[in-house]
Amino acid sequence: MKYVFQFLRILACCFLGEVLRGLLPLPIPASIYGLALLLAALKAGLVRLEQVKETAGFLLAVFPLLFVPGAAGIMELGPVLAASWLPVALAVALVTVLVMAAAGRVTQAVSRRKAARHG
Known part of the structure; x- marks a missing residue:
């Protein structure tokens, strides 16, 4: 329950x-x-x-x-994606890098704030 x-x-x-x-x-x-x-x-x-x-x-x-x-x-959607694989691959790579960078920055900010609070 x-x-x-x-x-x-x-x-x-x-x-x-x-x-x-x-x-x-x-x-x-x-x-x-x-x-x-x-x-x-x-x-x-x-x-x-x-x-x-x-x-x-x-x-x-x-x-x-x-x-x-x-x-x-x-x-x-294989045939549709095959026709435009390069723009799709570039978009996926760019977005992946941006998400990783944003996640890293947020993690660093949270870690710094936590360290300052418990410092």
């Missing part, structure tokens, strides 16, 4: 994300709103980590399976 309540807490944040997406005129997906709401609730102490930890861990474990349909769909 514990897992049901944990899932309901996560689902509530997802639902509120959908509500925000409908109310706010910003081009932000509802899932991002939901994640931000869950993070805010965790940081504010409205939700404790123990109240979502096991279910969140399970969802993260099965997360890669959600990409299988997308990968299968891309395989059907």
Whole structure:
């Protein structure tokens, strides 16, 4: 029963994300709103980590399976991608480098802030 309540807490944040997406005129997906709401609730102490930890861990474990349909769909686009493989490859490489750089910068900033706080 514990897992049901944990899932309901996560689902509530997802639902509120959908509500925000409908109310706010910003081009932000509802899932991002939901994640931000869950993070805010965790940081504010409205939700404790123990109240979502096991279910969140399970969802993260099965997360890669959600990409299988997308990968299968891309395989059907083989002839289309073959015609424009160079721009696609360049875009994927550029975006990969940008994401890695952004993730590295954020990690460094968080590490510095944490070290300064505990220094």
